[in-house]
Amino acid sequence: MILKVPKYFLEDIVAPACNNDKAIIQAFADIPRILFVDEAMKTKAYEDKALPIGMGQTISQVTTVANMLYMLELKKEDNVLEIGSGSGFVTALLSRLVHHVYAVELLPKLMAKARTTIKSLRIINVSMKSDDGGKGWQEYAPYDKIIASAGATKLPQSLVEQLKEGGILVLPLNNHLMKYKKEKGILIEEKGMSCSFVDFVGS
Template identity: 45%
Template structure:
């Protein structure tokens, strides 16, 4: 598992690209600068790992393009020590970005193949989320709630009610909403019953699947 000066140089170029596209959160940019994205991909994609593109990772899933990871992470406004729920661990790359930003990450993955491979990979890279779970992301992780923020890394037709319930007052939920194409949506919880909603344009994600387990 090598991370070379060449890889670091490519990451520096990627960070510059993300800045040019409007990513300004220094913690997000520094996490992307540090994390060896090529190690989260099949070795056949290694030469392309620092392009701003999504790639397949198995089980019909993808690793999101770096801009999407950075955009969602920036919307979360993560502070060191925040408890963050991630729905869709996938390759573990988004998890690694959040952990590197100082979050305590609780992550749920519903594809057993990905759950197993990512559970093995992250410790090898010295990335230590608080909790990795195999299960239905629609249900969240009520036993660890409430969360400072929640990130959903797959397209959802609706906002799952259990996730809204597991968000702290003042907390931020970032979710791509829609079927074929998704609108990046931010909900900020104002009180027990009210949420403020913001929309940030179209993105494309694999669908958030429910109740397979």
């Protein structure tokens, strides 16, 4: 069964949020959001809303995700660390845009469910584990890009350390999307749109 992503979703919601980035729009077209939401929420899958996915977690608002992906300046050769993978939707989107995704999720049951959904899409360039995202994933560091889908009150130092020189880190910090680029060991900061995320454990 082929699930077609609605045209309005791509043109009216995704495109404006990612500055009409064709690769990002195509990723949203390839990865049906409806597969990553609970049965009771499927009628709202293509609305620009954060939706509950159980265990106190949510699948993030579409425009926020699209904007975060745009802020990352993703390249096909990138290795990306994702913190707080939740439903696996952003993990799956990233898989279409980069070389490899390393996804960390604190809750084992959520991770298992996400892994099953991702496997059903025959995605093979993703590695996943259940752990405290605040520690990152040292084994495969450093990373070209790092994205965190959990709200922090301070910048997790472990993520900064695991970011490559010239790399970009995007995360919600004190209710704003923040972009950090590492240049000669120094972080160059850029403030983005306001946002709301579940809390970052260990932040």
